[in-house]
Amino acid sequence: MVQINFALREVNCKIVYYGPGLSGKTTNLEVIHAKAPASSTGDLTSIATEGDRTLFFDFLPLNLGKVAGMTTRFQIYTVPGQVYYNSTRKLVLQGADGIVFVADSRRDKMEENIESLRNLEENLREYGMDLKKTPFVLQYNKRDMEGLASIEELQEKLNPQGVPYFEAVAKTGVGVFPTLKKLSAMVLESLNRQSRAAASGRERAPAPVTVGAPAGGGAPAPAGGAAPAAGGSAPGVRASAGSPSPGSAPPAPSRPVRPAPAAQIVREEVTSAQGIRPIERHRAVPAAGAGWRRPEKRRGIPWVWIAAGVAAIGALAGAYFAGLLG
Numbered sequence: 001m002v003q004i005n006f007a008l009r010e011v012n013c014k015i016v017y018y019g020p021g022l023s024g025k026t027t028n029l030e031v032i033h034a035k036a037p038a039s040s041t042g043d044l045t046s047i048a049t050e051g052d053r054t055l056f057f058d059f060l061p062l063n064l065g066k067v068a069g070m071t072t073r074f075q076i077y078t079v080p081g082q083v084y085y086n087s088t089r090k091l092v093l094q095g096a097d098g099i100v101f102v103a104d105s106r107r108d109k110m111e112e113n114i115e116s117l118r119n120l121e122e123n124l125r126e127y128g129m130d131l132k133k134t135p136f137v138l139q140y141n142k143r144d145m146e147g148l149a150s151i152e153e154l155q156e157k158l159n160p161q162g163v164p165y166f167e168a169v170a171k172t173g174v175g176v177f178p179t180l181k182k183l184s185a186m187v188l189e190s191l192n193r194q195s196r197a198a199a200s201g202r203e204r205a206p207a208p209v210t211v212g213a214p215a216g217g218g219a220p221a222p223a224g225g226a227a228p229a230a231g232g233s234a235p236g237v238r239a240s241a242g243s244p245s246p247g248s249a250p251p252a253p254s255r256p257v258r259p260a261p262a263a264q265i266v267r268e269e270v271t272s273a274q275g276i277r278p279i280e281r282h283r284a285v286p287a288a289g290a291g292w293r294r295p296e297k298r299r300g301i302p303w304v305w306i307a308a309g310v311a312a313i314g315a316l317a318g319a320y321f322a323g324l325l326g
């Protein structure tokens with residue numbers, strides 16, 4: 001899951017290279033590490049290898065720089081392709097924001113490719129994820145070798161959902177950056193969509209839970225105490241000591257004013273060094289009809305700015321990879 005940490009001003013995206021053993025996943029990361037500017041990548045860390053075989057995972061951090069004040073990072077992982085390391089594969093896959101499936105293009109590797117793809121879908125399912133809803137691209141690697149399956153054959157067997165695919169010779173670097181560039185764009189686009197959805201969800205968010213006000217909260221409460229007793233309408237929520245009792249409401253003013261609800265539970269999110277967490281706040285309000293004023297504007301970063309920031313990050317990522325590709 002993309003992590004946006006406003007306290008630390010960071011956006012972190014996780015990308016996983018998946019595929020059968022020896023298809024070229026580690027080689028992809030080696031090429032990215034070798035060709036990306038040294039200032040943008042950290043060390044390529046391979047946790048436990050045996051010859052060419054990854055036994056746990058490879059990890060490469062890629063820093064896209066600062067956009068709109070947010071440091072944007074990709075954390076790129078490979079899984080071990082060998083069938084018997086499935087629990088490790090599953091662990092590495094957890095929280096992936098985007099997946100590259102590196103297939104071996106040789107015809108006699110087709111079954112291994114299909115089996116690995118099935119395994120990917122199954123592992124995702126166990127996390128409640130769906131490949132069709134996850135940014136996903138295919139890389140048909142080892143196009144320099146003998147006994148190749150045709151692209152049509154590979155497409156038919158491995159890509160019925162028609163996601164973007166790339167032919168590659170990872171060993172010489174061919175196709176490595178186009179693959180990563182496309183997936184990155186898809187991940188950032190997905191992040192953009194999510195932030196837009198979250199923003200519009202907030203705009204349409206239901207009114208705060210109201211205690212002691214008539215159903216449909218915005219309707220003015222008749223002066224003189226038609227509102228039900230405070231604390232009576234929401235189980236588990238107590239009205240604050242200062243909430244007005246029906247009998248104490250002031251006489252109706254000559255000009256209609258919008259009455260404030262008797263008491264409100266306000267749901268908010270707070271950002272701290274530990275991240276974003278929801279809280280509920282009990283807001284004390286004045287007696288119905290008295291001293292109503294327009295609610296204060298919410299503090300914090302407006303969602304439109306966040307959406308704009310994310311769009312800017314997408315643009316930067318495009319420019320960054322375009323630069324790498326010359």
Ligand SMILES: Nc1nc2c(ncn2[C@@H]2O[C@H](COP(=O)(O)OP(=O)(O)OP(=O)(O)O)[C@@H](O)[C@H]2O)c(=O)[nH]1
Pocket residue numbers: 019020021022023024025026027028052053054055078079080081082141142143144145168169170171172
């Ligand atoms: N001829 C050729 N060899 C390749 C290509 N890509 C990778 N290789 C070679 O294939 C072998 C396996 O590559 P890796 O990148 O280690 O494969 P992997 O997918 O990480 O394998 P596991 O870690 O076992 O899952 C290495 O010897 C690579 O040099 C390619 O495009 N063409």
Ligand SMILES: [Mg+2]
Pocket residue numbers: 025026027052053054078079080081
């Ligand atoms: Mg490997």
